[in-house]
Amino acid sequence: MSVDILMPALSPTMEEGTLSKWLKKEGDTISSGDVIAEIETDKATMEVEAVDEGVLAKILVAEGTEGVKVNAVIAVLAEDGEDASSVTPKANGATSPAKPETSDAVATPAAAEDAPATKGEESAPAAPVRSDPSIPDGTTFTETTVRDALRDAMAEEMRRDETVFVMGEEVAEYQGAYKVTRELLQEFGARRVVDTPITEHGFAGLGVGAAFGGLKPIVEFMTFNFAMQAMDQIINSAAKTLYMSGGQMGCPIVFRGPNGAASRVGAQHSQDYASWYGHIPGLKVIAPYDAADAKGLLKAAIRDPNPVIFLEHELLYGTSFPVPDLDDHVLPIGKASVKRAGSDVTLVAYSRMVGFALQAAEELAGQGIDAEVIDLRSIRPLDTATVVDSVKKTNRLVTCEEGWRFMGVGAEIAASVVADAFDYLDAPPARVHQKDVPLPYAANLEAMSLPSVADIVAAARKVCYVDQE
Amino acid sequence: MATKPKSSKKAPAKSSKADMLEYYRGMLLIRRFEEKAGQLYGMGKIAGFCHLYIGQEAVVTGMQACLKDGDQVITGYRDHGHMLACGLDPKGVMAELTGRSGGLSKGKGGSMHMFSREKNFFGGHGIVGAQVPIGTGLAFANKYKGGDNVSVAYFGDGAANQGQVYEAFNMASLWDLPVIYVIENNQYAMGTSVARASAEVELFKRGISFEIEGEAVDGMDVLAVKEAGERAVKYARSGKGPYILEMKTYRYRGHSMSDPAKYRKREEVDDIRSHHDPIEGLKAQLVEDGHATEDELKDIDKEIKGIVKDAADFSLESPEPDPSELWTDVLRETETA
Numbered sequence: 001m002s003v004d005i006l007m008p009a010l011s012p013t014m015e016e017g018t019l020s021k022w023l024k025k026e027g028d029t030i031s032s033g034d035v036i037a038e039i040e041t042d043k044a045t046m047e048v049e050a051v052d053e054g055v056l057a058k059i060l061v062a063e064g065t066e067g068v069k070v071n072a073v074i075a076v077l078a079e080d081g082e083d084a085s086s087v088t089p090k091a092n093g094a095t096s097p098a099k100p101e102t103s104d105a106v107a108t109p110a111a112a113e114d115a116p117a118t119k120g121e122e123s124a125p126a127a128p129v130r131s132d133p134s135i136p137d138g139t140t141f142t143e144t145t146v147r148d149a150l151r152d153a154m155a156e157e158m159r160r161d162e163t164v165f166v167m168g169e170e171v172a173e174y175q176g177a178y179k180v181t182r183e184l185l186q187e188f189g190a191r192r193v194v195d196t197p198i199t200e201h202g203f204a205g206l207g208v209g210a211a212f213g214g215l216k217p218i219v220e221f222m223t224f225n226f227a228m229q230a231m232d233q234i235i236n237s238a239a240k241t242l243y244m245s246g247g248q249m250g251c252p253i254v255f256r257g258p259n260g261a262a263s264r265v266g267a268q269h270s271q272d273y274a275s276w277y278g279h280i281p282g283l284k285v286i287a288p289y290d291a292a293d294a295k296g297l298l299k300a301a302i303r304d305p306n307p308v309i310f311l312e313h314e315l316l317y318g319t320s321f322p323v324p325d326l327d328d329h330v331l332p333i334g335k336a337s338v339k340r341a342g343s344d345v346t347l348v349a350y351s352r353m354v355g356f357a358l359q360a361a362e363e364l365a366g367q368g369i370d371a372e373v374i375d376l377r378s379i380r381p382l383d384t385a386t387v388v389d390s391v392k393k394t395n396r397l398v399t400c401e402e403g404w405r406f407m408g409v410g411a412e413i414a415a416s417v418v419a420d421a422f423d424y425l426d427a428p429p430a431r432v433h434q435k436d437v438p439l440p441y442a443a444n445l446e447a448m449s450l451p452s453v454a455d456i457v458a459a460a461r462k463v464c465y466v467d468q469e
Numbered sequence: 470m471a472t473k474p475k476s477s478k479k480a481p482a483k484s485s486k487a488d489m490l491e492y493y494r495g496m497l498l499i500r501r502f503e504e505k506a507g508q509l510y511g512m513g514k515i516a517g518f519c520h521l522y523i524g525q526e527a528v529v530t531g532m533q534a535c536l537k538d539g540d541q542v543i544t545g546y547r548d549h550g551h552m553l554a555c556g557l558d559p560k561g562v563m564a565e566l567t568g569r570s571g572g573l574s575k576g577k578g579g580s581m582h583m584f585s586r587e588k589n590f591f592g593g594h595g596i597v598g599a600q601v602p603i604g605t606g607l608a609f610a611n612k613y614k615g616g617d618n619v620s621v622a623y624f625g626d627g628a629a630n631q632g633q634v635y636e637a638f639n640m641a642s643l644w645d646l647p648v649i650y651v652i653e654n655n656q657y658a659m660g661t662s663v664a665r666a667s668a669e670v671e672l673f674k675r676g677i678s679f680e681i682e683g684e685a686v687d688g689m690d691v692l693a694v695k696e697a698g699e700r701a702v703k704y705a706r707s708g709k710g711p712y713i714l715e716m717k718t719y720r721y722r723g724h725s726m727s728d729p730a731k732y733r734k735r736e737e738v739d740d741i742r743s744h745h746d747p748i749e750g751l752k753a754q755l756v757e758d759g760h761a762t763e764d765e766l767k768d769i770d771k772e773i774k775g776i777v778k779d780a781a782d783f784s785l786e787s788p789e790p791d792p793s794e795l796w797t798d799v800l801r802e803t804e805t806a
Contacts, residue, residue, distance in 0.1 A: 165613065191613065197643070202602050202636025209606020212591050213541065213620075215613060233633075236596050237603060244582035246575035247798035249591070281799050305801035333803070 002087035003052050005075040007061075007068045010039065010046050013263040013315065017041045018066045019074060028056045030077065037063075037074070042145070042318050044179065054079040057087040122319050124290065125358040134296070134331060141292075141322035149291035149323050150180050150256075150312065153298035154218060156328070158188055161216060164302055167194035167203060168220030168257075177222045178258060178317055204230030204255070208237045211253040216302060221257035224273050224311065230255075238307035239282030254301045256310035259287070260351060260402045261450055263315065267438035272403035274350065277309040278379040278412070284333055285379040287311040289354035291321035293377055296331030304333065311379075313352045336383035338390070342372035345460045346390040348413055349400035350376040353432075353451065357400050360456035367457075369464055379409060384416040391417050395426040396463040400456055405433040430459040484692055486760040492534065492691045493755060494769055496526035496748050499550040501777045502559055503722075506549065506566055510726050514785060515566045518595075519580045522550035524721040527747035528653050529554040531694025532621060532714075535702045539616070543591040543604040544623035546581035547653075547720075551623065555588045559776055563784035571787030575794055598631030600624060601650070605637040608648035608711075619647040619705045627658025629672050638679040638711070645710035649701045650676070652713065653688065655720040660732035673715035681711050688716030689745045692754075719745070 010017065021038040024030060030050045037048045057078040061068055068074065073089045144152070158164045165188075170177045172185040172195040185193040196203040200221065207217040221227040227234065238251045261270035277285045284306055288294040294312070301308040323329070339354060340361050349357040354375045361371040372390050376383065391397050397417050399410030410431035417429060435449045461467045484492070503521040510519050522529075525547075533542070533554040544551045552562050557573065565572030565583050573583045581595040591607060594600040604622025611618045628634060629652055641648050652672045656663055663670050673683035682704065686697040694716065701712040719741045723730045730738075755761045 197636075197639055199636040199639065201633045202605075202640060205599060205602025205633060206606035206609055206637065206640060209543075209591075209603035209608075209620075210610045210613070211606070212603065213607040213610025213614075215610045232596055232599060233602065237594070237599055241582075241584070241592070242801060243798045244574055244578040245584035245592070245798075246573070246577050248574070248586050249584050250801050284800070304803055306803075 001079055002057065002082060002089075003054065003077040003079060004073045004089050005036070005050070005077055007070050007072045007074050008039070008048060009070045010041060010044075012265050014041055014070060016067050016069045019061050019063055019068050020045060022059060022063045024056050026056055026059055030054060030056055042147070042179070050077075052077055052079070054082070057085070058089070060089060122315060122352075122355060124319050124321050125355055125362065135324050135326070135329075140325045142325055143320045144291045144295075144323040145318055145320050146291045146294050146312070147178070147180055147317040149295035149321075150298055151182055151184070153295045154181070154302070155184060155187065157299055157302040158184070158192060161302075163214065164216045164218065165192040165194065166218040166220060167196055167207060169196055169198055169222050171195060171220050176220075178314060180312075180317070181220065200226050200229035201233060205233040205237065207253055207255075208233055208251055211238070211251045211307075212241075212249060216252050218254045218256060218302060221255065223262075223269060223314070224257050224259040225269050225271055227255065227257070227273070234277075234283075234307070234309070235280055239280050242306070243282060250305045251307045252305045254298070254308045254310055256298070256301075257312060258314040258317070259311035260313050261434075261439055264441060264443065264446060266441045270439040272351075272401065272434070273309075274311060274379045274401065275403055275408050275412070277311075278382070278409060280380075282307065283380060284308045285311065286333060286377065287351040287379055288377055289316070289349075289351055289375050291319075292323045292329070293331060293337070293375070295323055296329045297333060297377065299328075299330045300333050303330070308333075311351060316352055316355075331377075334378045334381035334383055336386040337375045337377055338372065338386065339375045340371065340373040342370040342394065344370045344394055345396040345398060345464055346372045346374060346387065346394045347398050347400060347456060347460065348374045348376060348387055350379060350409070351402065353400040353402055356451070356453050357456055359453045360460065363453065363457050364460055367461070367466070369460060369466070371460055376409075382412065382416070384413070384420065387413060388417055388420045391421045392424045395424055396460075397425070397429040398432060398456060398459045398463060399429065400432045400451060402434055402451060404436055405431050406436060408433055427463040427465065430463050432456050432459050484695060486758075488534065488695075489692075489751065489755055489760060490769075492530050492695070493748070493751050493766070494773065495530040495533075495554060496691065496751070497770060497773045498559070498776065499526045499530070499553050500748060501773050502553060502563070502780065503549060505777045505781050506563065507722065507726065509563075509567065509781060509784070515580070516568070517579055518546065519566065519726045520547040520724065521722045521726075522547055522720070524741070524747075525653060525655055525688065525718045526550060527691035527694050527751075528651065528688045528716045528718050529623070531691040532649075532651055532698045534695050535698035536619070536621065539589065539618040541589045541591055541604075541607045541611075541618070541620040542623070543600045543607065543620065544593065545597065545600055545625060545628060546593070546595050547625070548581065548583065548593045552583055552585070552590055552593075555585065555590045557585055557588055557590065559780035560783040563780040564787045567784040567787070568789065569784060569787035570790045570794070571783060576790040577794065577798065598624060598628040598634050601628065601631070601634045602637040604650075605641045605646055605648050608641065608646035608705075609644070611647055612644070617647070617706045617708075619649060619702055621649045621651060623651045623653055625658065626652065626654040626656065626663050626667070626672060627661070629654075629675060630658075630666060635675075635679070638676060638681055641711040642676075642679045642681050645708060647705040647708070648711045649698075649705050650681075650711060650713045652715045653718055654715055655718050657720070657724070657732065659724045660728070660730075662732070671715070673713050676711075676713040681713055683713030683715065685715045685717060688718030689741075689747045689750065691747055691751055
């Protein structure tokens with residue numbers, strides 16, 4: 001009986017990948033555990049091991065093929081005594097989620113299990129309006145992933161300033177758990193690209209000391225979930241010392257890494273910390289959405305003389321956006337961006353929720369509701385002026401965040417808008433957010449828990465009194 | 470790298486007359502300053518937490534004598550002595566204790582939070598143990614920039630039980646960072662004796678599993694401290710990596726001003742005071758060696774009292790910070806490109 005070999009999922013968020021190399025050819029005898037192929041995601045090259053034994057009867061996907069969907073049949077294995085020339089795949093190359101007897105290939109990542117190779121990229125919805133006065137007319141743009149934009153920002157600043165260095169877990173030899181620091185080690189060497197032990201509290205504190213000592217550290221947390229271990233150093237040491245020293249001690253440091261929910265990684269690895277850090281005077285908190293902002297704001301963060309929390313999103317790393325071809329693209333911290341102009345309702349979002357808000361705006365446009373979308377970009381300082389100006393025009397507010405509602409970013413924005421534009425509001429502000437529970441693992445519950453485009457559409461319709469309760 | 474800890478040994482008196490008089494003066498300044506701070510606290514002029522260094526003067530005085538320009542110092546909240554030993558103006562320190570504009574942090578830091586860029590004093594940290602990774606980071610910066618400066622991270626026997634201390638030890642040893650960890654073992658973490666809190670009471674041995682050299686030192690003898698300090702500083706400065714000095718010392722006063730000290734017997738304190746006091750010990754040696762007469766030492770005492778009185782007067786005359794200071798120093802201005 002023949003067995004299908006399927007394209008394996010190599011991470012929680014991977015949907016497709018490149019079959020870069022076959023290490024076995026048709027007719028080869030394969031034992032369980034043999035490495036049969038190499039698969040490349042945009043983050044890593046992984047080896048695929050055979051689970052079953054037999055003869056490799058047919059290769060269905062040639063090496064070098066890109067965009068091979070997870071669960072597609074890539075080869076067929078003839079079992080003992082079977083005629084290898086006569087086997088055919090049972091499933092025909094298509095995605096087949098249920099596969100009781102064909103779970104044939106397991107992927108072995110080269111290293112840490114906590115470093116999933118992600119390919120869960122999202123396509124960026126169109127953003128009709130851009131309002132970056134810092135980008136001159138006539139500038140050309142290059143499609144760049146958020147991942148590469150972040151990398152380029154670090155590389156440019158490290159070339160510019162010898163005191164800038166990056167440290168964290170797996171940032172150097174592994175090339176970054178999410179490949180954000182790819183090739184930095186090769187360019188800058190181990191002195192400036194420093195692999196740390198798994199010791200968040202320790203290396204966050206060490207980074208603060210290095211900043212006090214005249215360097216400009218970029219401290220990468222593999223994810224911000226692990227920065228909880230370092231909370232004391234971030235808040236008590238980095239954020240407060242300038243004040244406590246009467247202005248003598250600055251702490252120019254960037255703490256960066258992925259924040260928010262990834263995909264099916266459960267409660268401890270899925271949390272939006274924007275409101276946590278946003279609460280602290282002495283910190284700046286940035287949460288960009290697109291690649292141009294990621295680059296321009298990370299460069300600004302590295303140059304900033306203050307401690308900056310830079311919240312990235314794993315599910316945006318692989319998404320491409322136009323990035324201006326400028327030698328030195330630096331954006332001001334603390335300025336929101338109007339991503340889409342509209343007159344009926346203001347949708348305020350940050351990080352990945354900006355994409356959701358833009359999609360919601362498209363849907364709403366089809367329903368005759370003209371939504372304005374504001375990308376906060378910075379949580380602290382918070383550009384309430386841009387939001388208030390927008391609400392004065394639209395008279396309605398919907399806040400969108402991946403975090404919990406209680407004491408959340410939306411609460412702060414709503415309070416500011418109520419304080420500054422009370423007489424302009426035609427409806428109570430609405431908040432879209434994660435449900436007030438730890439993020440569940442089960443696919444259906446996870447989807448129910450996280451905010452969605454539909455939630456934003458529904459909230460917008462409600463504040464526009466289209467849907468009466 | 471040898472990892473066998475050395476045990477404490479009596480230091481030969483290598484220090485010169487001038488050095489010894491300098492240590493005497495330094496320790497006396499800390500003692501008189503702290504006594505005055507305690508007095509001002511009792512008068513309600515100093516508020517909040519106030520941790521006095523009385524009894525431990527030899528540790529910082531001896532250690533600081535081993536350092537050179539550009540070396541950095543960081544410590545916890547029992548920090549007044551360290552600042553004085555770093556050469557900071559007693560007026561600025563005392564005025565910070567009284568929360569006045571003339572204080573080192575303009576009155577915004579208080580007893581536990583003072584810093585000086587000029588003197589390379591990096592605080593003054595109120596969270597137990599936090600200064601250890603930060604001090605290690607200062608050493609990281611020294612190594613990164615080249616040169617041979619070292620950092621000294623002081624912490625107590627209580628902080629020695631914090632996890633982040635060992636995270637820092639590991640990285641310091643892994644990367645051969647030029648840092649000297651000075652454990653000021655004053656026997657009590659607040660009211661908990663070392664024996665009640667530490668499975669291994671010889672704290673210098675805590676570095677063994679990180680391959681860090683360490684030794685115990687008589688922290689009540691400034692000359693012994695100086696001698697061990699020289700050894701540790703030379704080691705770190707030469708690029709060999711971190712070094713641990715466990716200073717066996719004792720604090721006479723409570724943990725803070727509100728400590729009734731019920732966890733130890735009066736006789737224990739009296740015994741240390743009468744037989745191991747670092748200032749009396751050095752004083753006796755100065756007289757015995759013929760370096761100074763009782764009268765000359767009395768003159769020093771008088772001079773120190775004058776300095777401390779001036780500091781106290783300044784700290785009470787200096788105005789409270791201007792209300793506008795509430796809003797300054799939260800963030801640094803961003804340089805405009």
